[in-house]
Amino acid sequence: MLKTGSIAPEIEATTTGGSLFTLSAQTDLCTVIYFYPKAFTPGCTAETKRFRDNYVELTLAGAALVGVSTDDSATQCKFAADLRAPFPLIADHDRAISNAYDVLWPLLGMAQRVTYIIAPDRTVLAAMRHEIRIRKHSDEVLRFVHEMRVAAEAK
Numbered sequence: 001m002l003k004t005g006s007i008a009p010e011i012e013a014t015t016t017g018g019s020l021f022t023l024s025a026q027t028d029l030c031t032v033i034y035f036y037p038k039a040f041t042p043g044c045t046a047e048t049k050r051f052r053d054n055y056v057e058l059t060l061a062g063a064a065l066v067g068v069s070t071d072d073s074a075t076q077c078k079f080a081a082d083l084r085a086p087f088p089l090i091a092d093h094d095r096a097i098s099n100a101y102d103v104l105w106p107l108l109g110m111a112q113r114v115t116y117i118i119a120p121d122r123t124v125l126a127a128m129r130h131e132i133r134i135r136k137h138s139d140e141v142l143r144f145v146h147e148m149r150v151a152a153e154a155k
Contacts, residue, residue: 001127008122009100015088016080029062034115035103039071039079048083050138055086061149068092070111
């Protein structure tokens, strides 16, 4: 996993919506990038639904959101459509992004359930990993983004 304070690798990838996502072009308070192992599995479906259900809250707090898995583009597009994800998902079939972010399980070649919160200058502000307690995972993300918003407004 990347460490807090390190510089996140650049991401330039086509999303499920057909647009280009470029990490360095994000201008929000922060960008939340969550990695998940496989579309249409119970845990990944639950996690994406939690982010979907909290999307407006994250957006209003100033965060951009994107999900990344090692699925192929067709699977990722179907997953996004089936779950009505209002945020972009990125297929990382060649695992280049997952490798750069150091989230692959050894031997399995699938992404771990890791979320990074990244500043506009690509500094990693937080890294969270919860394989089993998915609700705790998204709750931590929401809490961190809200704390960032409060700190930014206090300045």
